[in-house]
Amino acid sequence: KQEVTQIPAALSVPEGENLVLNCSFTDSAIYNLQWFRQDPGKGLTSLLLIQSSQREQTSGRLNASLDKSSGRSTLYIAASQPGDSATYLCAVQTGANNLFFGTGTRLTVIP
Amino acid sequence: KAGVTQTPRYLIKTRGQQVTLSCSPISGHRSVSWYQQTPGQGLQFLFEYFSETQRNKGNFPGRFSGRQFSNSRSEMNVSTLELGDSALYLCASSLGVAGDGEQYFGPGTRLTVT
Numbered sequence: 001k002q003e004v005t006q007i008p009a010a011l012s013v014p015e016g017e018n019l020v021l022n023c024s025f026t027d028s029a030i031y032n033l034q035w036f037r038q039d040p041g042k043g044l045t046s047l048l049l050i051q052s053s054q055r056e057q058t059s060g061r062l063n064a065s066l067d068k069s070s071g072r073s074t075l076y077i078a079a080s081q082p083g084d085s086a087t088y089l090c091a092v093q094t095g096a097n098n099l100f101f102g103t104g105t106r107l108t109v110i111p
Numbered sequence: 112k113a114g115v116t117q118t119p120r121y122l123i124k125t126r127g128q129q130v131t132l133s134c135s136p137i138s139g140h141r142s143v144s145w146y147q148q149t150p151g152q153g154l155q156f157l158f159e160y161f162s163e164t165q166r167n168k169g170n171f172p173g174r175f176s177g178r179q180f181s182n183s184r185s186e187m188n189v190s191t192l193e194l195g196d197s198a199l200y201l202c203a204s205s206l207g208v209a210g211d212g213e214q215y216f217g218p219g220t221r222l223t224v225t
Contacts, residue, residue, distance in 0.1 A: 031212055043115075043201055044216040089154070093212045096167040097142055097205065101154040 002027045002094060006102035013080055014110050021075040021105045023090035028068050030092045034099065035064050035075050038087045047088075048075070080109045113138065115204050115217035123223045129190040132220045134202035136183050142166075142207025143185035144214065145177060148199040160185050161207045189222075197224045 003026045013019050023033070032051045036044040048057045048064040050073070056065040063076040073090055087106045091099035116135045124130050136143050144167075145157040156169040160179035177187040183204075189196055199221050203214040 034213065036216070041199075041221070043117075043218040044203075046213060046215060049213045091154075093214075097159050097161070097207060097212055098144055098156040098167050098169065099146075099154075099203075099214060100156075101146075103153050 002030075002092060002100040004090060004092060004100050004102040006088075006090060006105050008105060009103065010106040010108075012108040012110060015080060015082060017080050017109075018076070018078050019080055019107070021077070021088050021090075021107070023073040023075070023102055025071045025073075025092050025100070027094070028071050030068065030094055033064075033066055033073050033090060033092050035062075035073075036089045036091065038089060038104070040087075044089065077107075080107075082109045082111050085109050115202060115215055117200075117202055117217040117220050119220060120218065121221045121223075123225060124192050125225055126192055126194060128192050129188065130192060130222060132187045132189075132200055132202075132222075134185045134187070134204075134217060136185070136202075136204030137215055140204040140206055140215075141183055142205045143179060143183065144203045144205070145185070145187050146201045146203065147171075148201060148219075149197075154201070157187070192224045194224050196222065198222060 034049045035047040050066040061078040087104045089104045091101045142161045144159040148154045159167040179185045199219045201219045203216045205214045
């Protein structure tokens with residue numbers, strides 16, 4: 001069974017700092033990996049989708065990488081802002097059209 | 112393009128009752144998936160519907176069921192509610208094509224069972 005782990009569980013950084021969130025998964029037979037952001041009590045906002053054949057994707061200050069063979073992905077956030085404070089979730093999609101989620105990293109950016 | 116909508120946004124029910132949640136996917140999306148989010152278990156997959164057929168199912172008891180209509184709107188039903196069913200229920204829509212699975216989530220329905 002696919003298991004997804006995210007480290008660290010919580011992270012607090014001063015505004016302006018660059019940071020990296022980590023995601024690992026046990027079964028490398030994935031279609032894609034998706035990073036989401038969730039604000040308290042809200043739904044999920046898709047940030048980046050990386051297909052299994054890709055190595056990275058970029059959107060603005062966000063860059064996500066994927067190393068399928070080692071079962072790892074990282075989300076890099078440049079020049080963090082207080083508005084980036086949220087829980088970040090990674091999820092992998094397997095052959096079936098469902099996602100396996102990690103437990104998330106709760107990020108706090110201190111002004 | 113309108114996003115995924117879910118109704119109602121909040122519900123309070125009593126143990127033993129049943130509840131129906133609704134999800135309208137993004138126009139053109141044929142797949143709707145349902146997830147349960149709790150503080151203890153995180154996000155767990157319930158089931159997925161594609162073209163009115165349940166295509167995948169997670170590891171939940173038969174009290175949890177769903178259906179999809181011809182316009183791709185989906186409903187989820189939970190019967191004989193238990194306290195442990197209190198959760199945020201999220202639906203996600205996608206094109207449903209294998210390997211092209213970017214999923215877009217709705218705002219969720221917060222269900223409280225008392």
